[in-house]
Amino acid sequence: MKQLNRKRAEQFYETMATIRCFEESVKRDSMAGEIPGFVHLYIGEEAIATGVCAALRPTDLIESTHRGHGHCIAKGADVNRMMAEIFGKETGLCAGRGGSMHIADFSIGMLGANGVVGGGYNLATGAALAHKMILGDDTVSVVFFGDGASNRGTFHEAANVASVWKLPVIFVNEMNCWASTTPYRTTTSVENISDRAKGYGMPGIIVDGQDVFAVYQAACEAVDRARAGEGPTLIECKTYRIEGHFVGDPELYRSKEETLKIFHDTDPLKRFRRDIQSMGLMTSEECDEIDLVCRQKIKAAKEYAEKCDYPKNSSYMDYVYADERGKSDA
Numbered sequence: 001m002k003q004l005n006r007k008r009a010e011q012f013y014e015t016m017a018t019i020r021c022f023e024e025s026v027k028r029d030s031m032a033g034e035i036p037g038f039v040h041l042y043i044g045e046e047a048i049a050t051g052v053c054a055a056l057r058p059t060d061l062i063e064s065t066h067r068g069h070g071h072c073i074a075k076g077a078d079v080n081r082m083m084a085e086i087f088g089k090e091t092g093l094c095a096g097r098g099g100s101m102h103i104a105d106f107s108i109g110m111l112g113a114n115g116v117v118g119g120g121y122n123l124a125t126g127a128a129l130a131h132k133m134i135l136g137d138d139t140v141s142v143v144f145f146g147d148g149a150s151n152r153g154t155f156h157e158a159a160n161v162a163s164v165w166k167l168p169v170i171f172v173n174e175m176n177c178w179a180s181t182t183p184y185r186t187t188t189s190v191e192n193i194s195d196r197a198k199g200y201g202m203p204g205i206i207v208d209g210q211d212v213f214a215v216y217q218a219a220c221e222a223v224d225r226a227r228a229g230e231g232p233t234l235i236e237c238k239t240y241r242i243e244g245h246f247v248g249d250p251e252l253y254r255s256k257e258e259t260l261k262i263f264h265d266t267d268p269l270k271r272f273r274r275d276i277q278s279m280g281l282m283t284s285e286e287c288d289e290i291d292l293v294c295r296q297k298i299k300a301a302k303e304y305a306e307k308c309d310y311p312k313n314s315s316y317m318d319y320v321y322a323d324e325r326g327k328s329d330a
């Protein structure tokens with residue numbers, strides 16, 4: 001059983017606050033038309049990426065979704081280069097070619113966000129297979145996925161092979177009650193996504209996704225299991241999608257009042273603040289100080305992204321091929 005000490009509390013709060021500030025900044029800039037392409041925000045779901053990634057080693061791997069900024073930050077991505085990527089700049093983590101939905105940074109084990117819903121399972125499972133069978137180390141691979149994504153065939157294929165071959169994969173479901181405009185109950189055959197684990201012979205765990213420490217504890221157990229060669233675990237984190245599906249979504253399918261009330265009652269940052277204060281681990285002033293540092297960090301990231309250059313037109317073929325065939329002279 002892990003203990004919540006001051007160092008860990010600070011780390012959790014800072015990661016969640018960084019994600020929140022990052023997303024609020026991206027939301028403003030996307031609404032102002034400064035960001036190309038669709039943006040999907042992680043506001044209200046910060047505890048999941050934070051708790052899971054805190055249970056991992058830097059060398060462990062994650063596969064993310066279209067809603068992936070929080071996963072990148074929690075795994076340790078540089079926020080300046082993330083912001084530059086979202087703005088489409090050459091200094092971005094993928095040289096401005098990927099944007100919000102395709103951020104990757106292999107140097108920190110972030111194998112990629114993914115615009116293809118359900119596109120991450122087989123990449124994460126394949127990476128786990130490679131580490132277990134070829135590289136022969138005890139690296140663990142995590143795939144984040146939504147409730148809607150759990151209905152893709154790729155989930156069922158990956159879960160089956162991961163279980164049969166006892167691969168070190170952790171399936172982390174972000175059960176936020178919505179898949180785009182469709183409510184969970186109208187599209188999904190099971191009461192809980194974790195029920196699906198039974199069909200694949202792996203443990204299926206439900207955790208309160210608004211409680212960062214609960215997520216961390218569940219992730220630590222799944223990581224231990226995976227490293228010990230006992231195979232995959234499915235962790236279902238109950239959360240709620242506070243923002244529209246994408247920035248600019250008119251949200252005609254649900255009431256704003258209801259969403260705001262849920263956020264008011266379940267905001268993972270406010271809740272963690274209350275918890276750590278009542279446990280005497282951090283004061284309100286110390287949390288405010290972290291908030292301030294995060295705001296400054298994200299303001300600097302935005303300034304960095306704005307001043308960087310867009311890729312040159314002549315470089316449009318760069319990175320199209322893995323070898324040098326597509327490389328321009330510029």
Ligand SMILES: Cc1ncc(C[n+]2csc(CCOP(=O)(O)OP(=O)(O)O)c2C)c(N)n1
Pocket residue numbers: 066067115116117118145146147148149150174176178179180241245
């Ligand atoms: C293969 C595929 N089908 C459909 C889409 C369109 N689409 C983008 S996000 C989304 C909903 C995903 O819902 P969920 O998996 O619950 O993730 P959430 O957005 O709630 O985080 C859909 C249908 C897509 N990008 N890829």
Ligand SMILES: [Mg+2]
Pocket residue numbers: 146147148174175176177178179180
């Ligand atoms: Mg969803």
